[in-house]
Amino acid sequence: MLAVERLSRHFGGLRALEDVSLAVRDGEILGLIGPNGAGKTTLFNVVTGFLRPTAGRVRFRGEEITGWPAERVTARGIARTFQNIRLFREMPAVENVVVGEHVRTRATLLDALAHTRTHRAEESAGRERARALLALVGLAGRETTPAGALAYGxxxxxxxxxALATRPALLLLDEPAAGMNAAETEALMALIRRLRDSLGLTVLLIEHDMRLVMGVCDRVAVLNFGRKIAEGSREEVRRDPAVIDAYLGRRAERRAPAAQGAGDVVLAVEDLRAGYGRGDVLHGVSLEVRAGQIATLIGANGAGKSTLLRTISGLLRPRTGQIRLGQVAIGGAAPDRIVGLGVAHVPEGRQILARLTVEENLRAGAYARRDRNIEHDLAALGERFPVLRERRAQPAGTLSGGEQQMLAIARGLMARPRLLMLDEPSLGLAPQFVDRVFEVVLGVQAGGVPVLLVEQNAQRALETAHWGYVLESGRIATQGAAMRLLGDAAVQRAYLG
Amino acid sequence: MSALAALYAGYSSLILLAGVAALLALSVYVTLMAGQLSLGNAALAAIGGYTAAILTRDHHVPLWPAVLAAAAVATAAAVAIGIPALRLRGIYLALATLAFGEVVRAAALNLKITGGALGLINIPPLAGFWQVYGALAGAALFFYRLERSRVGRAFAAIREDEAAARAMGIKVTHYKVLAFAIAGGLAGVAGALAAHFAYVITPAQASFTEAVNILTFAVVGGTSTFVGPMAGGVLLTVLPEALRGLREERLLLDGAILMAVTIYCPNGISDPRLWRWRRARR
Amino acid sequence: MTVFLQQLVNGISLGSVYALFAVGFTLVFGVLEIVNLAHPAVLAVGALVAYTLLSTLGVGLPLAIAGTLLATGLLGLALDAAAFRPLRARRAGPLASLITSIGAALILVSAAQRVWGTEPLGYPPGIVPLRFFSAGGVTISLLQIVILGTVMVLVVALRLLMTRTRVGIAIRAVAENPETASLLGVPFNRVVAFTLFLTSALGGVAGLLVGMLFQGSVSPFMGDTYGLKGLAAIILGGMGDITGAMLGGLAIGVGEVMIVQYLSSSYRDAVAFGLLFLVLVIRPTGLLGQQRSREA
Structure with a gap:
């Protein structure tokens, strides 16, 4: 049905997809998995015409569709959903589905103005079909609710x-189970099976929820760093050492972390609930970070790790629960206040200020400080990170990914924080920079600043930290001494099902 | 009945202006329906006005053919800006349409055929209540049908999320240009009719200030349905006049109304949520 | 050739005023992503306040500049508090801010009418002595020198503020990425308020300079044409880019003078805006602008 041949997509120096070849057979359900940033959504975007490939071809039902615009691809019979839901939020649910009918109907503006039979017939038939589709996915009775008001699932x-309203032959689902609880995921699995069995659809889906992937897919393909690293049956993939490495991280030389820190509690989170929109992403999370400690929070994508950090640093308001820094309650406070109290948050994707120079970025990190030691700290960090001192007058956007990560961490340290929170610092970095990042984390802790490290690279994170928390679907599933968790099957299950 | 006639006689130009304002507001609304902000509609209306005036005044063409010709020319102009502007979004598109408007105004100021700075005068007074409100009624029916059609849905989809609309197979560029074309037609008609009861048309009518005025009609009126811009156009034309006793304060009131409505009724005064609340209260 | 150079000099001194005005426009856009259409009205108020200072109170030029800076700066704070901040609290879109700024402009203009009347006013003659300097057939007046000088001082001061001070870095951080700026402890609302203070102060002084450049042109309605030219300048230079705005302003000033000299004065606007349309369509980020990191 769909053949992807040696597909590549580069963004400047970034190789989002590199020489990927994949075939989706008629009537099968193929799962596409891989760590964050592996290129899965990019693949979808190229296949469905939102991006043009740098090299390679896409064939659909024997016809070459490489480089076709999205509208044309849909008209040919490929439909998709989006990773960050892209519904027409103000429209009622049924209206959203009727929009899907657009590509299969013909009524023109003149038809509508003259209220011709074509117009009336298509309108009523369209609405009937839309209602039937809503019932099929389990949304009967919610037709008039505005899409934005519906629950996440x-x-x-x-x-x-x-997507079904466009009457596709091939359906691409991008993380359809994200944010769903166990019951909803079961229902979704049944729906996907029904789509294939009753409606004869072929399905290609991206998912992080291994329960769903293993439960519903006939075959699985795995991407990492833009390349396909495995393809085969569920069992084959689950046992493939390359896949396990990709998710959990390869074992590097074991470095003993600095002496066990068990000082006073610097950060305490109790029973925290938070979320975006109507649902909760965090369902009652409790954790602690102590002085002298590196605590790590690991878990699959979509588990809520970034959400937790954002709630602690004030970008997101908690719904219930407590957050305490030392003795001070900081839950619900404004971010600038929380930063002023000593929490430094190095966000996912580094988020350096690209057009400011390296030095200006560092000074910005010291914004909340009023003391006289800023120059001294700048010099000290220059010593510690020589590359930053060399490039101090250059715009930060010209630095490489690894250098930017160093800058982001150094910037965090400029605030002389009481706690440093790092969100996936090794994401998208070349292996030698990954090593460097974890060395730096050790260095930070040795310098007296406790660290809360959120990571997808569970292996390295657990090798570096003292204490580990495993977050699964918004709850702490396991916690314990990092050494102990390293061998724990529960961790592997959290990632690979 | 004679009381109504008397009322009309006294306020005829105001009533006609309100009707034209409603038409102009609808022309901005249609591009907003497709998620595009156009600040060139005053210029499009001026193009319509000049075209029709030249035809009726100098070539003795009857009103409606002249209005149709005006609409056609304005539509062509709108498509001419719509196509290159397709790749622009948001404020950049607005500024491009603004630049277009200024080009038109400057042209009107300088070309002989448009009478230079004084504009065209002695335009035959062929338009009255029935012409203006007839056109408005036609436009209202047009929008009523449009909002409930496949095309209207396509506009709304594009406005909400262009990428998702493309994923649904909607030919986005096609519909964006269509929206501009309709806007041009409406503005052209409005401008043509206005020229025929105001007796004059001047380049000032194509100015930035006018374009911004029209925008405020739509925004204050509310953009969830076509009734909003119509109401906004009428209200913002009539209200300042009704408060004319406070002549000196008129600008101040205009400004205060604009600020208050935008801050407190962000979806405009026709926001269905506002009215639903009021009905529930009773 | 001398004619060209002469007009170049004239164009640059005119353009420098446009540049000062455009910088204010672009800074607000960079930080808030809104077009502040009250800025032209602030220019007018600045010119009028300067009138009061220079004419009614008879103070000297430096004090008048300082007074105008302060007065219009405070006006900017009021503008933010009344027009923009309530919308931020409601998370309204950029269109709403555009409209409230228009409303605020109307209120400002009408208030200015109450205070200063509708007739155009002129600054007292002789604030700057009437002297001319010539070299090689090109003449420059002391007035033009003073204007250029004032603009340069203000622009250099702005640059120093933006690069060397804590608040300047905070403003740039917010313009680059507001969420990250929050994570660094930057208080968003206060930074925005200060930005409005700064930009309105500059806009006000631009008004004063216009009043000096064009005798008898000071009135509550003088802002309109500058609004358009300011927009043109920032489109040319790239929205959100300060250097771009300055170069854009200079380009518009020089361009205006040149078109009048070499083409016809009546087609000046048509040519200018036609070019602008082309710039937008071909390179929406302006001749100097770059893709903003926020949009990625």
């Missing part, structure tokens, strides 16, 4: 109904 299902 319902929104995902609505997106599927809308």
């Amino acid at each position: 319902d929104q995902r299902r609505l997106e599927i109904a809308r």
Whole structure:
């Protein structure tokens, strides 16, 4: 049905997809998995016409569709859903689905103005079909609710109904189970099976939820760093050492972390609930970071790790629960206040200020400080990170990924924080920079600043930290001494199902 | 009945202006329906006005053919800006349409055929209540049908999320240009009719200030349905006049109304949520 | 050739005023992503306040500049508090800010009318002595020198503020990425308020300079044409880019003078805006602008 041949997509120096070849057979359900940033959504975007490939071809039902615009691809019979739901939020649910009918109907503006039979017939038939599709995905009765007001899981299902309205032969689902609880995921699995069995659809899906992938897919393909590293049956892939490495990280030389720190509690989170929109992403999370400690929070994508950090640093308001820094309650406070109290958050993707120079970025890190030692700290960090001192007058955007990560961490340290929180610092970095990052984390802790490290690279994170928390679907599933968790099957299960 | 006639006689130009304002507001609304902000509609209306005026005044063409010709020319102009502007978004598109408007105004100021700075005068007074409100009624019916059609849905989809609309197979560029074309037609009609009860048309009518005025009609009125811009156009034309006793304060009131409505009724005064609340209260 | 150079000099001194005005426009856009259409009204108020200072109170030029800076700066704070901040609290879109800024402009203009009347006013003659300097057939007046000098001082001061001070880095951080700036402890609302203070102060002084350049042109309505030219300048230079705005302003000033000299004065606007349309369509980020990291 779909053949992807040696597909590459580069963004400047970034090789989002590199020489990927994949075939989706008629009537199968193929799962596409891989760590964050592996290129899965990029693949979807190229296949569905949102991006043009740098090299390679895409063939659909024997026809070459490489480089076709999205509208044309949909008209040919490929439909998709989006990773960050893209519904028409103000429209009622049924209206969203009717929009999907657009490509299969013909009524023109003149038809509508003259209220011709074509117009009336298509309108009523369209609405009938839309209602039937809503019922199929389990949303009967919610037709008039504005899409933006639906619960998160319902929104995902609505997106599927809308895609189905275009009457595709191939359906691409991008993280359809994200944000769903166990019961909803079961229902989704049944729906996907029904789509294939009753409606004869072929399905290609991206997912992080291994339960779903292993439960519903006939075959699985794995991407990492833009390349396909495995393809085969569920069991084959699950046992493939390359896949396990990709998710959990390869074992490097064991470095003993600095002496066990068990000082006073610097950060305490109790029973925290938070989320975006209507649902909760965090369902009652509790954890602690102590002085002298590196605590790491690991878990699959979508588990809520970034959400937790954002709630602690004040970018997101908690719904219930407590957050305490030392003795001071900081839950719900404004970010600049929390930073002023000593929490430094190095966000996911580094987020350096690209057009400011390296030195200006560092000074910006010291914004919350009023003391006279800023120059001294700048010099000290220059010593510690020589590359930053060399490049101090250059715009930060010209630095490489690894250098930017160093800058982001140094910037965090400029605040002389009481706690440093790092969100996936090794993401997207070349292996030698990954090593460097974890060395730096050790250095930070040795210098007296406790660290809360959120990582997808569970292996390295657990090798570096003292204490580990495993977050699964917004709850702490396991915690314990990092050494102990290293061998724990529960960790592997959290990632690979 | 004679009381109504008397009312009309006294306020006829205001009533006609309000009708034209509603038409102009609808022309901005249609591009907003497709997620595009156009600040060139005053210029499009001026193009329509000049075209029709030249035809009726100098070539003795009857009103409606002249209006149709005006609409056609304005539509062509709108498509001419719509196509290159397709790749622009948001404020950049607005500024491009603004630049277009200024080009038109400057042209009107300088070309002989448009009468230079004084504009065209002695335009035959062929348009009255029935012409203006007839056109408005036609436009209202047009929008009523449009909002409930496949095309209207396509506009709304594009406005909400262009990428998702493309994923649904909607030919986005095609519909964006269509929206501009309709806007041009409406503005052209409005401008043509206005020229025929105001007796004059001047380049000032194509100015930035006018374009911004029209935008405020739509925004204050509310953009969830076509009734909003119509209401906004009428309200913002009539209200300042009704408060004319406070002549000196008129600008101040205009400004205060604009600020208050935008801050407190961000979806405009026709926001269905506002009215639903009021009905529930009773 | 001398004619060209002469017009170049004239164009640069005119353009420098446009540049000062455009910088204010672009800074607000960079930080808030909104087009502040009250800025032209602030220019007018600045010119009028300067009138009061120079004419009614008879103070000297330096004090008048300082007074105008302060007065319009405070006006900017009021503008942010009344027009923009309530919208931020409601998370309204950029269109709403555009409209409230228009409303605020109307209020400002009408208030200015109450205070200063509708007739155009002129600054007292002789604030700057009437002297001319010539070299090689090109003449420059002391007035033009003073204007250029004032603009340069203000622009250099702005640059120092932006690069060397804590608040300047905070403003740039917010313009680059507001969320990251929050994570660094930057208080968003206060930084925005200060930005409005700064930009309105500059806009006000631009008004004063216009009043000096064009005798008898000071009135509550003088802002309109500058609004358009300011927009043109920032489109040319790239929205959000300060250097771009300055170069854009200079380009518009020089361009205006040159078109009048070499083409016809009546087609000046048509040519200018036609070019602008082309710039937008071909390179929306302006001749100097770059893709903003926020948009990625």
